[in-house]
Amino acid sequence: MQVVRAAFFGVSCWRNYQKRGQDVGAPIMRKLIFFAFLFSISVAVTASAQQSVDSMLDRDIASLVSTYKMLHAAPELSHHEEKTAAFVASQLRALGFTVTERVGKYAEPEWTSYGVVAVMKNGAGPTVLVRTELDALPVEEKTGLPYASTVKTKNDAGQEVGVMHACGHDIHITSFLGTAKMLVALKDQWHGTLVMIGQPAEETVNGARAMLADGLYTRFPKPDFALALHDSGDVEAGKITYYPGYAMAGATSVDLIIRGLGGHGARPESTKDPVIIAAQMVLALQTIVSREKSALDPAVITVGSIHGGTKRNIIPDEVTLQITIRTYKEEVRQQILASIERIAKGLALAAGVPEDRAPILKVIENENSPASYNDPELSERIAAAIGRTVGKDNVIKAQPLMVSEDFGYFSLDHQIPVFMFWLGAVEPAKVEASRKSGKPLPSLHSSLFVPLPEPTLRTGIRSMTAAVMELMKK
Ligand SMILES: [Zn+2]
Ligand SMILES: [Zn+2]
Known part of the structure; x- marks a missing residue:
């Protein structure tokens, strides 16, 4: 409907522009009407992008949820993300990205870095990096879900441990792949270079550094902006929260x-x-x-x-x-x-x-990892763009947190504006019940953490697609 309305508005602007041009010839009025016409085109483009993302999501959501469940059932520890990385690489390659695997160099020579870098060049324009993490945690899953992880493996110290995507990096990977697919489908509406990276070893906070040390910004295009999302164990699925400035310690x-x-x-x-x-x-x-x-x-x-x-x-x-x-x-x-x-x-x-x-x-x-500093201007710009897609009321400015991330490394000490936002992942009824009872919900890293896949993935993909489009749209 929005598209039709915007298109109708555009046509009437164009008619007015021509008519005014003949009748009055007032240059200012002509200019104003012409800009209104251009604006209407951009609204129509944005609205149509949004509409096609929504209809593509309707078509793809069932397979995205199964991808998520498959990843959830097969978690891999930091420094061991071999199969996860190979899966991400093959998906991105199938979408037409130029993919390089095993990017990253740890200080410990015995470790292999399973970093994935996928580049898509689409004419002149900004370079935007989107990052997902690939690793899971040494946590034995106790959710009782039908797709719960039963994986057991040896950690770096040789002890047998359960492995679980208890931080929701499986939600991130699936949102990331869904976003990649949307952006490829919308390729005629954006320009520039898209760099999508699968980062290993976030939980041990040495994966970002390993990728940078292996020439992430010299062997591959250096980004003008870097974006990431992280799921939240406190926020309802369907909502986004963010903080401009120092957001994580x-x-x-x-x-x-x-x-x-x-x-x-x-x-x-x-x-x-x-x-x-x-x-x-x-x-x-x-x-x-x-x-x-x-x-x-x-x-x-x-x-x-x-x-x-x-x-x-x-x-x-x-x-x-x-x-x-x-x-x-x-x-x-x-x-x-x-x-x-x-x-x-x-x-x-x-x-x-x-x-x-x-x-x-x-x-x-x-x-060690540096504090995550969300560039304030970039944060507000992206938050507004996400708000136009998922609804302004679903994008909430929250408090900074004392938890840490290694995403901050990608900013090269504040030289590159970066933004990470929080993606609500919890069933709304559970958030409400916890608010009423005062009983906290299972946090990230808990063996009981259960994200609600479908609405979380929908919001994750719509938000990240909107964020990238905001920076790269034609
Ligand atoms: Zn974590
Ligand atoms: Zn995490």
Whole structure:
């Protein structure tokens, strides 16, 4: 209907343009009417693009849902995305993209990077990158779904683990492939170079870096813009949320090794007990967040694991704390690292630990990721375009989050405007019930996380197609 209306409006503008031209000849009026005519054409094009996306989706949705279920049942861990990557590559190749596989170089030479880069050149115009992740998590699925994963495999440390797409990267891959198909079908309505990438190892936050290190921006066209979506375990399917600016925190992984002098558990006076220092340390660390930095700079310090000792009656030589730090600003991150080191050394000194057994702070560089900064102008432009497709009321500005992603690497430290938005994935009735009962929904990474496939995929594909069209339309 929109198309017909816009076309009708366009014809009447054109008639007016001709008539005014003859009758009055007022140049300003002529110009105004001419622009109205051009505008009507662009509305008609947008409306027809939207209409064809909707009818293509109606036709394809059943097969997209089966693709999703197939991917869901066959998850692969970070650094092992071999079959997923091969599937994505073959689909993109069949759509006419020029596809390169195994793009990426990890710092660890024994790992293979299963990055996929698919390029479609369509005349002069902007270069836009769209990214999906490929990896799943070491989580044993407990959803009870008929298409639940029963995959078990060995992780990098050789332990047997269950594997699940508990972060919804299977939703991302399917939306990404659906978007690719829509954009190929709409090829006469956009121009420029489309670069669609399947990124491995997002959960271990080293896949983006591996692809960049292997010439993602030199061997392949460097993007003017980069886009991604991530499903949300809190938001209803059918809705999109986003935040312009710093949207997700940077993550820094550190190990703090607290060394003491071990000995008999019954004779603590002859030891320097690192368990006691570790216990003090866990509490003292929280004063960094509450007392040492501005309350206006968000940060989290979490000690996620403590390991030390072998037996009840032995005081160990050392205890290791595994810590994650979440921050937005680099200076806050540096300040927190310095504070952890200072407090650890101070507590060890107070306990009488000799200087040559001072604590060691190790930053695990290949597990770090930068804060995700959504370029504000790009965010608002894309959010408005998505709103025109899925309805303005379904696009909601949300709060930034302290979780992390490695998508920020693709911005090359804010040089390239990037935007990642959140895709609601939960059955609306469940969101409503959780709001009423106050009982939280299963979060991303939970063994019970269940996205609602069809409406989530529809919204994902419509949104990402609209986002790319906004940047590349003729
Ligand atoms: Zn995740
Ligand atoms: Zn994820």
